[in-house]
Amino acid sequence: MKGVVFTELLDMVEGKFGEDMVEDILDDCELESDGAYTTVGTYDHKEFIKIVTALSKHSEISVKDIVIQYGHHLFFRFNKLMPEFFEGPKSAFEFLESVHNHIHVEVKKLYPDAALPSFKTHRQSSDTLIMIYTSKCPFADFAQGLIQGTADFYKDDIQIKTEDKNSDSEFCRVFTLTKQ
Amino acid sequence: MNKSEEAEKKLSRLKKRIVREKKARAEAEKLLEEKSREIYQLNQKLHEEARLLEATVINAKDGIVITDADFDNDGPKIIYANKAFSHITGYDLDELIGQNPKMLQGVDTDRGVLDNLRESLYSGQSFQAELKNYRKNGIPYWLDIGIVPVKNDDGKVTHFAAIERDITQQKNNQKELKEKKEQAEAANVAKSEFLANMSHEIRTPMNAIMGMTEILNSSDLNKEQKENVEILHNSSRDLLFILNDILDISKIEAGEVKLEYVSFSIKKVLEQSVELFSGMAKEKEIKIDWKINKEIPENIVSDLGRIQQILKNLISNALKFTDKGTIEISAKKEKQSKNNKDIIYVEVKDTGIGIPKEKINQIFEKFMQADASVNRKFGGTGLGLTITQKLVGLMNGEIGVESKEGQGSVFWFTLPLVEASKEDTIINIMPYKQEYNVNKKELSKLHILSVDDHPVNQLFIRKLLKKIGIENVDQAEDGQQALYRLKEKDYDVVLMDCQMPNMDGYQATKTIRKREKITGKHIPIIALTANAMAGDKEKCLKIGMDYYLSKPIRMRDIVSIISNVIINKNSMKS
Ligand code: HEM
Numbered sequence: 001m002k003g004v005v006f007t008e009l010l011d012m013v014e015g016k017f018g019e020d021m022v023e024d025i026l027d028d029c030e031l032e033s034d035g036a037y038t039t040v041g042t043y044d045h046k047e048f049i050k051i052v053t054a055l056s057k058h059s060e061i062s063v064k065d066i067v068i069q070y071g072h073h074l075f076f077r078f079n080k081l082m083p084e085f086f087e088g089p090k091s092a093f094e095f096l097e098s099v100h101n102h103i104h105v106e107v108k109k110l111y112p113d114a115a116l117p118s119f120k121t122h123r124q125s126s127d128t129l130i131m132i133y134t135s136k137c138p139f140a141d142f143a144q145g146l147i148q149g150t151a152d153f154y155k156d157d158i159q160i161k162t163e164d165k166n167s168d169s170e171f172c173r174v175f176t177l178t179k180q
Numbered sequence: 181m182n183k184s185e186e187a188e189k190k191l192s193r194l195k196k197r198i199v200r201e202k203k204a205r206a207e208a209e210k211l212l213e214e215k216s217r218e219i220y221q222l223n224q225k226l227h228e229e230a231r232l233l234e235a236t237v238i239n240a241k242d243g244i245v246i247t248d249a250d251f252d253n254d255g256p257k258i259i260y261a262n263k264a265f266s267h268i269t270g271y272d273l274d275e276l277i278g279q280n281p282k283m284l285q286g287v288d289t290d291r292g293v294l295d296n297l298r299e300s301l302y303s304g305q306s307f308q309a310e311l312k313n314y315r316k317n318g319i320p321y322w323l324d325i326g327i328v329p330v331k332n333d334d335g336k337v338t339h340f341a342a343i344e345r346d347i348t349q350q351k352n353n354q355k356e357l358k359e360k361k362e363q364a365e366a367a368n369v370a371k372s373e374f375l376a377n378m379s380h381e382i383r384t385p386m387n388a389i390m391g392m393t394e395i396l397n398s399s400d401l402n403k404e405q406k407e408n409v410e411i412l413h414n415s416s417r418d419l420l421f422i423l424n425d426i427l428d429i430s431k432i433e434a435g436e437v438k439l440e441y442v443s444f445s446i447k448k449v450l451e452q453s454v455e456l457f458s459g460m461a462k463e464k465e466i467k468i469d470w471k472i473n474k475e476i477p478e479n480i481v482s483d484l485g486r487i488q489q490i491l492k493n494l495i496s497n498a499l500k501f502t503d504k505g506t507i508e509i510s511a512k513k514e515k516q517s518k519n520n521k522d523i524i525y526v527e528v529k530d531t532g533i534g535i536p537k538e539k540i541n542q543i544f545e546k547f548m549q550a551d552a553s554v555n556r557k558f559g560g561t562g563l564g565l566t567i568t569q570k571l572v573g574l575m576n577g578e579i580g581v582e583s584k585e586g587q588g589s590v591f592w593f594t595l596p597l598v599e600a601s602k603e604d605t606i607i608n609i610m611p612y613k614q615e616y617n618v619n620k621k622e623l624s625k626l627h628i629l630s631v632d633d634h635p636v637n638q639l640f641i642r643k644l645l646k647k648i649g650i651e652n653v654d655q656a657e658d659g660q661q662a663l664y665r666l667k668e669k670d671y672d673v674v675l676m677d678c679q680m681p682n683m684d685g686y687q688a689t690k691t692i693r694k695r696e697k698i699t700g701k702h703i704p705i706i707a708l709t710a711n712a713m714a715g716d717k718e719k720c721l722k723i724g725m726d727y728y729l730s731k732p733i734r735m736r737d738i739v740s741i742i743s744n745v746i747i748n749k750n751s752m753k754s
Binding site (some may be wrong): 023034040 | 207
């Protein structure tokens with residue numbers, strides 16, 4: 001997993017809970033990297049799980065909620081860090097449709113070692129977008145947070161329904177997004 | 181926790197943090213260094229590739245031009261052109277950049293090609309064509325142009341790259357070549373026309389010579405005179421054969437031979453062909469035989485004259501090279517392996533001297549005989565087999581030979597087998613020799629019109645007919661005169677030469693038959709032609725002549741045909 005996901009996470013923790021929280025949770029975790037993340041480095045994605053689990057213990061917020069919130073937060077950070085991806089799409093649906101075939105494609109060029117999920121999208125009606133997440137990593141909640149972030153960013157009122165379809169080889173979540 | 185303890189804790193956290201940050205920094209620097217190196221190397225590689233590509237594009241001898249793919253506002257515009265492109269078009273680079281390449285088109289640029297070009301480019305497809313464009317100085321040039329769309333990662337066409345080759349010189353060469361070829365073809369046509377004319381010219385007196393020697397031969401001569409006349413006769417016949425072969429091959433090679441399809445009995449053709457050589461075979465004490473498989477239909481559709489010629493050539497060839505034993509001609513039905521179509525397979529098998537292995541592949545080549553000495557011993561032009569092979573080829577057949585030296589040869593050919601339909605008129609194939617009991621008295625009653633423009637021929641025919649007892653012979657010099665004579669008097673038979681001034685034999689026959697549609701009569705017309713070329717016979721019969729005699733006319737032929745006329749006439753009466 002790319003370092004940017006870790007540095008942004010720790011930055012968020014510091015912003016929301018203070019410096020000490022960062023030290024506390026890193027102290028709790030046995031990390032191969034010792035928590036010395038750089039944006040351009042690549043780290044074991046299990047370290048991410050360890051960190052959010054520790055944070056959950058200290059903050060008494062569920063892991064799921066933390067990850068969703070982080071996804072939401074990260075979306076707005078991406079908007080600051082990489083504004084070029086936001087030039088084309090005019091709505092949340094359009095943006096989400098561009099993730100797999102455009103944004104992540106460019107990300108992959110930038111970071112050839114990035115492990116990116118796959119998204120299939122199709123519009124069931126003008127108000128409904130089906131988005132299917134599949135990945136080797138268990139980050140469906142993270143995706144959900146990013147989707148929520150997208151909706152909020154475009155100020156689209158979108159109801160999100162989820163259904164997990166994990167298999168032995170892959171994690172899978174079907175998002176049904178309906179404009180209200 | 182007291183204050184100092186708290187300070188202690190804070191300090192230790194800060195220390196930890198510093199350690200962490202240092203580590204992160206070190207790692208970041210390491211990664212940065214790696215990345216920089218990687219980028220540097222990639223850059224080097226890219227630069228090298230770009231250098232090669234650039235050098236190739238810049239220095240290419242073909243014009244290379246790149247346009248954008250903006251179809252709005254005046255269409256795609258040139259963003260790059262190489263030196264060669266400037267050179268070909270005569271425009272400087274700064275005159276080209278930003279322009280639509282259609283600036284190079286002009287009045288003679290093919291609109292159809294341009295439409296295709298536009299269509300291809302619109303649909304993102306590549307395009308290749310020859311096009312006429314114009315240089316800056318207004319002089320047109322031909323180019324071979326290939327345009328490919330350049331697509332980005334998303335598959336969207338962003339540019340077009342075109343490579344143009346100036347083919348003006350080639351085009352001119354092509355034109356020149358075409359003209360030269362046409363000239364050569366015209367010369368060839370003139371040559372074969374000359375050949376045909378010349379051999380016709382030679383043949384007419386030759387025929388007269390032969391005819392006269394025949395008449396001479398049947399007059400009272402002593403033994404020595406008779407021998408001399410025979411030599412004279414045989415030599416003229418050989419000369420005529422050579423002439424015919426040369427004429428045949430030159431016509432085939434000039435592509436002037438057209439196939440004449442008629443319906444006939446192939447069995448009768450075999451029978452007649454064998455009969456033709458039976459005399460010669462008897463002389464050499466060779467048994468000559470034929471057989472036909474009954475799977476072959478009674479009547480087939482093919483070119484009768486060509487088949488007769490092929491058989492004649494193969495049989496005479498076999499006879500020439502066989503001193504004892506047999507010659508067997510057989511025909512059967514087969515299926516062509518490649519398309520399962522019916523074919524007729526004919527072979528001529530002899531027990532002659534055979535062909536040496538090393539010569540067998542060249543046996544169909546012009547002027548090739550197994551041995552040069554063969555030519556001297558056996559005579560002939562060496563064209564017979566070449567003609568035969570070409571004729572078989574013309575008729576979509578195959579020909580081949582198997583042979584063992586000293587044991588004999590098998591020449592075979594195949595032809596498409598097409599059965600004649602019930603409605604077809606079947607061409608009557610006359611047996612070569614027929615004994616007729618026609619008495620002189622009956623012949624002497626006949627009135628004959630002989631149509632020929634040549635006085636020597638007229639004299640010869642008159643003498644010939646007189647020899648067999650026919651005295652009532654009128655003459656006409658051409659078709660027109662013949663028509664006139666026929667109006668005045670009823671004749672029993674017309675002997676019609678084919679080639680004559682004013683009105684030829686074909687035209688005259690057509691007119692006669694047309695007139696007869698009203699009168700309901702039918703006068704037997706015997707075609708006499710100096711054109712020995714296969715196909716003439718069918719032409720005569722198709723036009724409405726009843727019989728066919730090719731010059732030189734022999735006494736026994738004319739007797740047999742005229743007898744036939746009388747028999748037919750009598751059988752009609754009864
Ligand atoms: C400008 C927008 C975006 C950028 C620049 C971006 C970039 C990235 C990057 C750098 C990673 C890390 C790859 C790795 O860990 O090796 C990542 C992972 C991921 N991205 Fe995005 N992303 C964007 C938008 C989105 C959106 C809108 C979604 C959800 C719909 C999304 C879903 C994910 C998920 C779920 C992962 C985690 C990897 C996995 O589950 O296998 N991304 N993205």
